[in-house]
Amino acid sequence: MPRAQPIKAARGVRDILPATIPLWRQAEQGAADVARRFGYQEIATPIIEQLELIQRVGEDTDAVAKELYRLDKRGSQELALRPEATAGVVRAYFEGGLNQGPQPSRLYLIGPMFRHDKPQKGRYRQFFQFNVEVIGGASSGFDAEVIELALGWLNEVGVQDLRLELNSIGDGKCRPAYLGRLTEYYRPLKSSLHADSQLRLERNPLRLLDSKVAQDQPFKAGAPKITDYLCDECAAHWAAVRRLLDAAGIEYQHNPYLVRGLDYYTRTVFEFYPGGASGQQDALASGGRYDGLAEAEGWPSTPGVGFAGGLDRVVELIAAKGDQAAVKPAADVLVLPDGDFAVEAAEVARICRSVRSTAVDYEPKSLAAKMRSANKLGVKFVVLLTPEDAARRSARVRDMASGEQTELEWVELPTRLA
RNA sequence: GUGGCUAUAGCUCAGCAGGCAGAGCACCAGAUUGUGGAUCUGGGUGUCGCGGGUUCAAAUCCCGCUAGCCACCCCA
Missing domain, CATH: 3.40.50.800 (Anticodon-binding domain)
Known part of the structure; x- marks a missing residue:
């Protein structure tokens, strides 16, 4: 009788064993502590959502288009595992009546997200995020606040050496004109671009800027920068965010190629990377303003800003630093x-x-x-x-x-x- | 989704011009006179990832699959 193959964990997911639980606690506790210090309240939303909610907010992203875990249809609803948290939090904000309370709502969430990606170090099919959202607030102060909060969290858990990249991608008023100029610039170069980028030129020209394909790099430098084409309101917002960060003593680099591919993202976008690293899957936290999201979900137009932090990557950094807490005996x-x-x-x-x-x-x-x-x-x-x-x-x-x-x-x- | 590397004991790995499956650590048992740590002695605990092929003979060569790692794409 041949012995049966032992059943292993599903691909791309992993167990958190007792020895590393303290590291996770440290990352989560740090997140909760810093969030509360800034006056944020915890919220928990389901890991399953209606497929439509997820698709509405991410149709053009890989996370939704290619990497979504869709569930077998049971009954009349089509469901999927959430690939990110913001859509669900915004939904809950309205459904739970938080929009009736004092504005804005300052919320944070810690939980698992799911994407059917190719597994690699720092990239898992179930991964954990620390999400912070300010919903119902349009002021630049909130943009700076969530950036400061993200930085505070990373510092709190012992990640000191960081690089913050910042950009503004305008809004529905000024972005269309900019996209026109961008397309104008790239159109004559189309045949020199990578095949994927040629597609982007037609469907989502903004994404041309964050192409990392070597073939496209030479053309970026000459491309028009969106921060040169912001409308007055967006320009004022952009300046205010930078002023607030300067006043807070937070260093950042303006990265004109930092974008978000979705229409409901507006104005501020930012990403935190570990200082020394140059790898690609090492973003520790990223976020931005999403004034068009609520409307995309079918709710009243409501501004919002927030970020998502990667617990898995932060835990790996803490572990790599090696200051591991002594493993406590299970019993005295x-x-x-x-x-x-x-x-x-x-x-x-x-x-x-x-x-x-x-x-x-x-x-x-x-x-x-x-x-x-x-x-x-x-x-x-x-x-x-x-x-x-x-x-x-x-x-x-x-x-x-x-x-x-x-x-x-x-x-x-x-x-x-x- | 694309490409490369890898898969042998619980762990880290050696063995690969095809010829009886190994080391260190871990683990188990015993001794050190009743009960731990140090020391000593003994024990291999294995479908060589899975499935096929070549061969008298495959851990070793070939093909497929699966999984992990790395890079790309993408993202937390």
């Missing part, structure tokens, strides 16, 4: 019955648990073997039970650090172990 106390009396051992453990975390070694191994594993577990105390001890409701407590061993009554255990 281990009860070792020297013989077959699980009932008494369990009762002793119950008593010990009133003061310390306690586990029991029920396996029929030699006492030496049990002591070995007690040592490996790193427990502080071992409570030894011989058959005679069990009969007279006494036990021997051994302090593993000093090797000191004392015999006492079960009722005295809490005092001795406390």
Whole structure:
């Protein structure tokens, strides 16, 4: 009989094992702490949404067009796993009546997102994001605030060496004219562009700017920059955001090629990268303003700005720095019955648990073997039970650090172990 | 989605001009006189990722598949 293949994890997803849980806690706690410090409230939305919501807000993105996890249709609704959080948060903002409360709503969310991408380091099919959204606020102050919050989070969790890239992509008033100029510039060069970029020229010229294909690079420098074509309102907003960042002492680089491919994105866009790295899948956080999103979802036009931070990548950075917290033992106390009396051992453990975390070694191994594993577990105390001890409701407590061993009554255990 | 590299014990890996499956660590048992750490002794715990092919003979050569890593694309 051939043995069956063991069933492994699905492709591109991974387990977070006990040893790395502290790192995740650190990243999540840091996120929650900083968000609360800025006056943001936590929100949790479902990881499934109606397909239409997701498609409305991302039709032209790879995340939706190619990488979406669509669920089998059950009943009348078509559903999909969320590839990002903002669409759902904006939906919840209206459905939950947050639009009726004081404006803006400052919200944060921590949770898993799903994209059917090709797995690689720092890129997983289920990955975790820290999302921050300000909904119902149009002022430039909010743009600067979420940038400061993102930076605060990264610093809080120990990521110091960062590069912040910033740009403005205008709005529905000024962007069309700019796109016209951009297309005019690229049209004569079309045959020299990469095939994908030729397609972009027709469908989404803005994306020509963030093409990373080597073939397209020479033409970027001569391309018109959108920040030179902003309308008065967008120009004022752009200047205000930069002024606020300067005043906050936050350094940034203006990257005129930083864009978002979707129409509902407006004005501010930004991305945080780790300082030294030059890789491609290493954006730690990215965000921007999305004044057209609510409307795209069919709700009243409402401004918003926010960012998404990558927990997986931040955790990897923390881990790489190597300042790993000592792995805490699972239990402080281990009860070792020297013989077959699980009932008494369990009762002793119950008593010990009133003061310390306690586990029991029920396996029929030699006492030496049990002591070995007690040592490996790193427990502080071992409570030894011989058959005679069990009969007279006494036990021997051994302090593993000093090797000191004392015999006492079960009722005295809490005092001795406390 | 495209290309390259990789897959042998629990872990890290060696073995590859085809000829009995190995090391270190880990693990298990024992000794050190009743119960751990240090030391010593003994133990291999394996469908060589999966499926086919070539061959007297395949971990080793060929093909396919799957998974991981790296780069591209893209993104957190």
